[in-house]
């Protein structure tokens with residue numbers, strides 16, 4: 303496959319290595335002001351910055367190039383991307399986290415939320431830890447985890463670094479040099495704590511998941527998720 307990398311930073315470089323090792327060719331590496339012809343690519347993978355993700359995705363969809371996006375912090379425009387994709391009969395996947403491990407963790411989190419939903423003695427809280435270069439907080443992964451809990455419990459919203467609403471989930475965001483991504487969900491009572499935690503040791507899992515998603519989407523039309531790609535039930 304001919305792949306366009308929209309964003310050639312930490313993730314773009316990691317994806318390049320894995321894509322080449324799986325027999326693909328990188329035909330575009332776009333950073334901030336680069337002008338590109340997206341039609342040179344069979345598929346595009348966007349790991350850029352929150353302010354540019356929507357434009358990158360829209361450009362792909364308008365040119366009928368399937369697009370995978372892992373950029374976080376732009377989801378106020380997600381519905382617009384979905385509507386554009388449906389209108390143009392394009393192909394698009396966004397995931398806050400492309401790693402297999404985190405996608406299993408997402409399902410575990412939903413199951414646990416269901417099991418805990420009637421147990422009022424437990425207080426829920428979450429923490430995400432990332433490297434100091436990260437632009438957004440809380441992480442996209444933490445938001446997906448919080449949404450998984452909200453859909454399966456009486457919680458109604460999340461709050462960053464505070465808890466002012468009774469039915470909210472407080473999320474603490476910590477920034478520590480070089481941490482690729484650690485997410486923890488706690489249920490704390492007076493007598494015990496239940497904890498589920500995912501620790502990424504490096505960025506390879508994210509990059510492999512994005513390349514697998516790009517291979518999977520080729521020839522398809524629609525808006526998909528990593529659940530579709532990984533066939534998680």
Ligand SMILES: NC(=O)C1=CN([C@@H]2O[C@H](COP(=O)(O)OP(=O)(O)OC[C@H]3O[C@@H](n4cnc5c(N)ncnc54)[C@H](OP(=O)(O)O)[C@@H]3O)[C@@H](O)[C@H]2O)C=CC1
Nearest residue numbers: 309310311312313333334350354372373374398399400508
């Ligand atoms: N979903 C997932 O599994 C994962 C998601 N992420 C997310 O991916 C994104 C990128 O992360 P990371 O690689 O660590 O970040 P980096 O800052 O290392 O890379 C971002 C790159 O995007 C470039 N860029 C800026 N503007 C544009 C533009 N208009 N078009 C294309 N590229 C542009 C930057 O270029 P320049 O330096 O010239 O500005 C930079 O090279 C973040 O939002 C992060 O949260 C990260 C890991 C996993």
Ligand SMILES: O=C(O)C1=N[C@H](C(=O)O)C[C@H](O)C1
Nearest residue numbers: 374398436441442443482483
């Ligand atoms: O910025 C990062 O590095 C990461 N971002 C994603 C997120 O916001 O959840 C995924 C991963 O945790 C790494």
